[in-house]
Amino acid sequence: DTAVSQTPKYLVTQMGNDKSIKCEQNLGHDTMYWYKQDSKKFLKIMFSYNNKELIINETVPNRFSPKSPDKAHLNLHINSLELGDSAVYFCASSPGLAGEQYFGPGTRLTVT
Amino acid sequence: AQSVTQPDIHITVSEGASLELRCNYSYGATPYLFWYVQSPGQGLQLLLKYFSGDTLVQGIKGFEAEFKRSQSSFNLRKPSVHWSDAAEYFCAGGFGNEKLTFGTGTRLTIIP
Numbered sequence A: 001d002t003a004v005s006q007t008p009k010y011l012v013t014q015m016g017n018d019k020s021i022k023c024e025q026n027l028g029h030d031t032m033y034w035y036k037q038d039s040k041k042f043l044k045i046m047f048s049y050n051n052k053e054l055i056i057n058e059t060v061p062n063r064f065s066p067k068s069p070d071k072a073h074l075n076l077h078i079n080s081l082e083l084g085d086s087a088v089y090f091c092a093s094s095p096g097l098a099g100e101q102y103f104g105p106g107t108r109l110t111v112t
Numbered sequence B: 001a002q003s004v005t006q007p008d009i010h011i012t013v014s015e016g017a018s019l020e021l022r023c024n025y026s027y028g029a030t031p032y033l034f035w036y037v038q039s040p041g042q043g044l045q046l047l048l049k050y051f052s053g054d055t056l057v058q059g060i061k062g063f064e065a066e067f068k069r070s071q072s073s074f075n076l077r078k079p080s081v082h083w084s085d086a087a088e089y090f091c092a093g094g095f096g097n098e099k100l101t102f103g104t105g106t107r108l109t110i111i112p
Helices: none
Strands: A004-007 A010-013 A019-025 A031-037 A043-050 A053-057 A064-070 A073-078 A087-094 A107-111 B003-005 B010-014 B019-021 B024-026 B032-038 B044-050 B056-058 B064-068 B073-078 B087-094 B106-111
Touching (some): A004 A087, A019 A087, A019 A107, A031 A073, A043 A064, A043 A073, A073 A087, B003 B087, B010 B019, B019 B106, B024 B073
Parallel strands (some): A010 A107, B010 B106
Antiparallel strands (some): A031 A043, A043 A053, B003 B024, B056 B064, B087 B106
16 A cells, blocks of 8 residues: 555646646645655755645745645645756655654656 | 754665765754665655664664764664665654754665
8 A cells, every 4th residue: 555645756847837746645644745856866845734734835936836635635736837846746744743754756847 | 053964975885785874963952863765766765763762773674773962973874785775865853843854865876
């Protein structure tokens, strides 16, 4: 059973388009996250939700909008995609606000 | 500012040799600490964690890490590496309910 899953795994799109990435966890965790990993493997947190409430919102362009319809799902919608948005996006979850996080397999976004 | 530092960008070891990956932290108090591994094209997998108590922590895949308060370190070790250990390794730290801070990663190459 996949603990944290993301769809799609790969996403290739053109500049200016709008796209969404979906994340689901079946671990029963309360907290979910979105991270961006750049080409140098640097991991940067973007957002965090706890029980569907936004608790971390790092300095991210407002073209990025997360949505958590329930505790098990956290989606990421990106408007007006730019070349610099190309990266691998990881979803993660944790039992609470602190502690270990469990990561999904990642979504490789390529903007052309 | 709170930080986690991995001084080595890239390490190469021979198969069967021992391994030590360095991690230093800078927090006002003892953080909780993690090591993750990322194989090519995969998400991050939790290797081990330290919250408190015994300073020598055992993890999966034969890895261990030792928390040393005096050196502000949490180095990862393995007595004998296998070719399948080639991957990117991330140290991460957190405190209270604050977000996790990840190091910049160490890429491990195994030579036959």
